Amino acid sequence: MAAADWGGKADHLAGERATAQFDVDGMKVAWAGSRHAVEVADRMACLVASDPVFRKDTRTMLSRKELFKDTLKKAAHAWKRTVELHLTEEEANLLRLYIDQPGYVDLHWVMFVPAIKGQGTEEQQKKWLTMAYKFQIIGTYAQTELGHGSNVQGLETTATFDPSTDEFIMHSPTLTSSKWWPGGLGKTSTHAVVYARLITEGKDYGIHGFIMQLRSLDDHSPLPGITIGDIGGKFGSGAYNSMDNGVMRLDHVRIPRDQMLMRLAQVTREGKYVHSDVPKQLLYGTMVYVRQTIVADASRALSRAVCIAVRYGAIRKQFGSKAGGPETQVLNYKTQQSRLFPFLASAYAFRFVGQWLKWLYTDVTQKLESKDFSTLPEAHACTAGLKSVTTSATADAIEECQKLCGGHGYLNSSGLPELFAVNLPACTYEGDNVVLLLQVARFLMKTVSQVASGKQPVGTTAYMGNIQHLMQCKSVVNTVEDWLNPAAIKEVFEARALRMAVNCAQNISKAPSQEEGFSELSPDLVEAAVAHVQLIIVTKFIEKLQEDILGHGVKEQLQKLCGIYALHLIHKHLGDFLSTGCVTARQGSLANERLGKLYAQVRPNAVALVDAFDYTDHYLGSALGRYDGDVYSALYKEAWKDPLNETVVPDGYQEHLRPLLKQQLKLSRL
Numbered sequence: 001m002a003a004a005d006w007g008g009k010a011d012h013l014a015g016e017r018a019t020a021q022f023d024v025d026g027m028k029v030a031w032a033g034s035r036h037a038v039e040v041a042d043r044m045a046c047l048v049a050s051d052p053v054f055r056k057d058t059r060t061m062l063s064r065k066e067l068f069k070d071t072l073k074k075a076a077h078a079w080k081r082t083v084e085l086h087l088t089e090e091e092a093n094l095l096r097l098y099i100d101q102p103g104y105v106d107l108h109w110v111m112f113v114p115a116i117k118g119q120g121t122e123e124q125q126k127k128w129l130t131m132a133y134k135f136q137i138i139g140t141y142a143q144t145e146l147g148h149g150s151n152v153q154g155l156e157t158t159a160t161f162d163p164s165t166d167e168f169i170m171h172s173p174t175l176t177s178s179k180w181w182p183g184g185l186g187k188t189s190t191h192a193v194v195y196a197r198l199i200t201e202g203k204d205y206g207i208h209g210f211i212m213q214l215r216s217l218d219d220h221s222p223l224p225g226i227t228i229g230d231i232g233g234k235f236g237s238g239a240y241n242s243m244d245n246g247v248m249r250l251d252h253v254r255i256p257r258d259q260m261l262m263r264l265a266q267v268t269r270e271g272k273y274v275h276s277d278v279p280k281q282l283l284y285g286t287m288v289y290v291r292q293t294i295v296a297d298a299s300r301a302l303s304r305a306v307c308i309a310v311r312y313g314a315i316r317k318q319f320g321s322k323a324g325g326p327e328t329q330v331l332n333y334k335t336q337q338s339r340l341f342p343f344l345a346s347a348y349a350f351r352f353v354g355q356w357l358k359w360l361y362t363d364v365t366q367k368l369e370s371k372d373f374s375t376l377p378e379a380h381a382c383t384a385g386l387k388s389v390t391t392s393a394t395a396d397a398i399e400e401c402q403k404l405c406g407g408h409g410y411l412n413s414s415g416l417p418e419l420f421a422v423n424l425p426a427c428t429y430e431g432d433n434v435v436l437l438l439q440v441a442r443f444l445m446k447t448v449s450q451v452a453s454g455k456q457p458v459g460t461t462a463y464m465g466n467i468q469h470l471m472q473c474k475s476v477v478n479t480v481e482d483w484l485n486p487a488a489i490k491e492v493f494e495a496r497a498l499r500m501a502v503n504c505a506q507n508i509s510k511a512p513s514q515e516e517g518f519s520e521l522s523p524d525l526v527e528a529a530v531a532h533v534q535l536i537i538v539t540k541f542i543e544k545l546q547e548d549i550l551g552h553g554v555k556e557q558l559q560k561l562c563g564i565y566a567l568h569l570i571h572k573h574l575g576d577f578l579s580t581g582c583v584t585a586r587q588g589s590l591a592n593e594r595l596g597k598l599y600a601q602v603r604p605n606a607v608a609l610v611d612a613f614d615y616t617d618h619y620l621g622s623a624l625g626r627y628d629g630d631v632y633s634a635l636y637k638e639a640w641k642d643p644l645n646e647t648v649v650p651d652g653y654q655e656h657l658r659p660l661l662k663q664q665l666k667l668s669r670l
């Protein structure tokens, strides 16, 4: 995309771009995944940026009601454009991403439709998806309740089969059984997949999914027996407040039997419960799908924050030579580089692992279709673990990017507060990150015990099969340069992850029971899970570098970023590496020395490396991150848009400020 398309005239960052040692277009392809992906993304980004309906520059100044209405307007317009332009699913998806405003459409496409696809019979899919694909109905995913989110088996809503009418009676028996949180439920959705305890012939068969109509398709009013509303304002201005997360109570609402999603289990006309031959964990399949997409979201959010902080860091100057020479760009401070460049490397690392995870998910889905369920546990562990590690790191990094931008980073016009507020809940939704890491740990403990009984692990745990070597090896690193060797890096990550997992397994075996041991050791188990997930990310980055990567200098830059990603983790988690005996203190300090050299090598390429994310100024939504670097004019201009500046003398002056000032003046004259 040409600079002019980004809205820039003078390029204040031209000097920075001139120092790049690689082909930025080639890097765009590596980042996006293919030349085709770059082209589609560019086209959709420009479509959004050039359409006045998708403006978002005053979003943080809107009231909740105005913001919600604005979201309805944008969603309807996006659908109109999708139909008019005959957009493909890939294009429509990108259109939504660049509109950059959470709304009911997310739940409709990302959870309601996949839940019916994964848990509905062919007949049910035909009926409901036909309407959903045309937006004749709007759906959401109503699982979480006021009293339970993480513990899905603890949900209280009931679906009691009544054979006399061939219906389920959907009911919220307690206050804590009120559905609470589903996006789009509050004010928009006409339908939902509702998760409830199935009761038939007097027996509770646990949680199952049911399709419910919630609102009239004529006037949008809730159907009889259904009480629905919005759960209230959320963290930050703008941000996730565009979404109508909802509360819902059901009072003996009747639905036909065939609205139970029946791929996993059925209830017959007589009320018999019949389980099909697919594993019951497929009930959780929608969550696996969404967790996989969240990893891609995390890399996108992180790359936006890094793009803002790098460009601003190259413009912002503080202090200078004593002789009155030019001031220093803050990006040249080593402390700034050591805080920021690991995030730059993480953005690329998360992007590549996200691409791999998408492949893994597709592979598992194909296997499931042919009734091969063998890779489901690994898919669950990978999606849960990667969702957890990438979203936590991203939320922390966005917050740090705000600090890296100093005071201006705290302004809404920097784009960072909203980016933080929108991405922070990703640590919680689709599974609290700690709860999900404990699922990974459970998978690891099982794998360790299988290895002990001679079974060869596969996939992302294959390294555990090399237990004899990994439990006792010492890192071969002897010089700073040795830390450039991917094999040396991979070995210490494998040894650390395996030793932490084995330590946990050994300690659990000393506890009175497996359950008690797991509970007592849960903080260690979470750390072992993080070590395993970080190994996956490092490994997938290294594997990416073995692919054909085109473009002058592109591979070399990625090698440096891969080194930064891995070595900054060694630096950050040195305690783990030392205590498990994988590296010595000297090797740890050599890693840190190598890291410093890599930062210096990345510095001249930093601005070009964030240009390769290919974001428009509209999408970045930041006065600090503008492509042309014209930061100060933009900040100055943005300030005047604030509603407080609509009048020179503020509202409230006559009632509160004037009397106070007059009174004080009078007193001082006495």
Ligand SMILES: CCCCCCCCCCCCCCCCCCCCC/C=C/C(=O)SCCNC(=O)CCNC(=O)[C@H](O)C(C)(C)COP(=O)(O)OP(=O)(O)OC[C@H]1O[C@@H](n2cnc3c(N)ncnc32)[C@H](O)[C@@H]1OP(=O)(O)O
Pocket (backbone or CB within 6 Å): 082, 087, 088, 089, 092, 093, 096, 097, 105, 106, 107, 109, 110, 141, 143, 144, 149, 150, 151, 152, 153, 183, 281, 282, 284, 285, 287, 288, 290, 293, 297, 376, 377, 380, 428, 429, 430, 431, 432, 435, 436, 439, 442
């Ligand atoms: C052309 C037109 C097209 C137009 C297209 C337009 C496109 C527009 C696209 C829009 C794009 C939008 C982009 C935005 C995207 C972002 C959207 C994000 C929105 C997010 C909204 C949020 C939603 C939610 O939060 S939904 C609620 C989520 N809730 C949770 O995650 C709950 C977490 N808890 C659990 O998952 C479980 O309860 C758990 C796992 C913690 C415990 O379960 P349990 O049953 O009690 O189990 P346990 O005994 O531990 O496990 C039993 C057994 O099962 C295994 N297991 C568990 N989970 C799974 C799983 N998921 N898969 C497989 N196996 C699983 C577990 O390991 C155990 O196994 P064993 O050990 O072998 O027994």
Ligand SMILES: Cc1cc2nc3c(=O)[nH]c(=O)nc-3n(C[C@H](O)[C@H](O)[C@H](O)COP(=O)(O)OP(=O)(O)OC[C@H]3O[C@@H](n4cnc5c(N)ncnc54)[C@H](O)[C@@H]3O)c2cc1C
Pocket (backbone or CB within 6 Å): 107, 141, 142, 143, 144, 147, 148, 149, 150, 151, 180, 181, 182, 183, 240, 245, 425, 428, 429, 430, 431, 432, 433, 434, 435, 438
């Ligand atoms: C913005 C947003 C959108 C959402 N959208 C939807 C939606 O569309 N549909 C829907 O159904 N839900 C939705 N949710 C709900 C979301 O899925 C839950 O909030 C999430 O699963 C966490 O559950 P919880 O709130 O019950 O947390 P809790 O489980 O109550 O967590 C509280 C604390 O307890 C800890 N904890 C809990 N269990 C354990 C354990 N076993 N071991 C150790 N620590 C534990 C957690 O780590 C956390 O620190 C949304 C939530 C948010 C914030």
